[in-house]
Amino acid sequence: MGLLARHRRPxxxxxxxxxxxxxxxxxxxxxxxxxxxxxxxxxPAPSWPRTGSDWxxxxxxxxxxxxxxxxxxxxxxxxxxxxxxxxxxxxDVRVMIGRDNWLFLAGDASIEQAAGAxxxxxRIAVFADRAAALRAxxxxxxxxxxxxxxxxxxxxxxEQLPGWARAAPAVTEYxxxxxxxxxxxxxxxxLRAPLIAAKALGPIYRRTDTHWTKLGALxxxxxxVRAAGQSGWIxxxxxxxxxxxxxxxxxxxRLLTVAGAITDEDARIDLSAYGAPPPAVQFETQFESGGxxxxxxxxxxxxxxxxxxxxxxxxxxxxxxxxxxYAWMHHELCGFKLSVLDAQAPQLVILAPxxxxxxxxxx
Numbered sequence: 001m002g003l004l005a006r007h008r009r010p011x012x013x014x015x016x017x018x019x020x021x022x023x024x025x026x027x028x029x030x031x032x033x034x035x036x037x038x039x040x041x042x043x044p045a046p047s048w049p050r051t052g053s054d055w056x057x058x059x060x061x062x063x064x065x066x067x068x069x070x071x072x073x074x075x076x077x078x079x080x081x082x083x084x085x086x087x088x089x090x091x092d093v094r095v096m097i098g099r100d101n102w103l104f105l106a107g108d109a110s111i112e113q114a115a116g117a118x119x120x121x122x123r124i125a126v127f128a129d130r131a132a133a134l135r136a137x138x139x140x141x142x143x144x145x146x147x148x149x150x151x152x153x154x155x156x157x158x159e160q161l162p163g164w165a166r167a168a169p170a171v172t173e174y175x176x177x178x179x180x181x182x183x184x185x186x187x188x189x190x191l192r193a194p195l196i197a198a199k200a201l202g203p204i205y206r207r208t209d210t211h212w213t214k215l216g217a218l219x220x221x222x223x224x225v226r227a228a229g230q231s232g233w234i235x236x237x238x239x240x241x242x243x244x245x246x247x248x249x250x251x252x253x254r255l256l257t258v259a260g261a262i263t264d265e266d267a268r269i270d271l272s273a274y275g276a277p278p279p280a281v282q283f284e285t286q287f288e289s290g291g292x293x294x295x296x297x298x299x300x301x302x303x304x305x306x307x308x309x310x311x312x313x314x315x316x317x318x319x320x321x322x323x324x325x326y327a328w329m330h331h332e333l334c335g336f337k338l339s340v341l342d343a344q345a346p347q348l349v350i351l352a353p354x355x356x357x358x359x360x361x362x363x
């Protein structure tokens with residue numbers, strides 16, 4: 001019996017139609033430059049080859065272009081991501097799915113840090129030495145330094161990790177870093193305990209994102225200003241928390257291409273009773289997107305936070321309610337410029353790299 005026997009011909013037409021639809025969609029749709037759902041750039045169309053090496057590279061370039069631009073690709077990628085998320089099978093090795101569909105970053109050894117499986121004492125010593133040098137530099141200018149390391153989500157949400165990483169270890173790199181800083185006379189605040197205790201109020205970290213919620217950022221801010229001896233700057237969460245709202249899936253959901261298909265929660269923080277803080281303007285640093293500067297015209301001191309995405313934007317309004325000037329700049333893995341810091345004439349500097357980045361480049 002032939003492959004195209006009479007009773008099989010309708011199925012052949014269905015198959016041809018199924019193959020034709022993506023091809024037609026590829027022709028009709030404009031070529032996209034980036035995939036918002038996957039948070040990456042798509043392969044560009046190959047240019048006409050002019051040299052022998054160009055001809056050799058052409059097949060791979062064509063393959064990448066077709067793989068990134070075939071018809072209905074976006075819809076199929078989303079469906080693939082949702083199916084894998086539904087059965088706890090991540091489609092990206094950088095993401096681990098924990099209990100209750102919690103997503104965790106599997107890169108930068110953040111899971112291993114929570115489990116105590118890595119103890120990079122040499123790298124910790126390098127950072128602590130740099131912090132001690134920064135403390136001395138600031139002290140000579142009448143300023144103080146406080147180190148405040150935002151914990152990774154796995155460190156705070158240990159109960160949502162897979163079983164092998166859930167048990168609390170005897171010691172972690174966070175513990176060793178606090179000990180190394182204390183041994184060098186560098187003031188530091190442990191943000192783990194207040195964040196864990198505050199989970200009774202609601203989500204402190206986002207379920208589908210590497211970052212804390214607005215409530216988590218506020219709890220950490222309060223712990224920081226208390227450790228800095230500025231208890232008058234504390235913002236009681238009971239006075240500003242207005243519940244939680246549904247938001248789109250976060251950065252880890254984007255890596256799984258399901259950000260638009262699943263939801264998350266974030267806190268609603270209302271500071272209107274304190275008056276609207278002024279907006280930030282950018283100032284130039286060597287970091288690609290510069291720094292943020294808020295001139296409040298208040299009589300308080302100048303505060304600089306040297307941090308990353310855990311603090312950028314999150315702490316700005318809180319500090320702006322109390323200080324005369326607030327500036328944020330990126331730590332750049334200890335590569336920030338002292339001249340940029342000194343130009344802000346700070347009285348208080350908060351060094352706040354997230355736990356997974358609390359090291360210096362090249363260390």
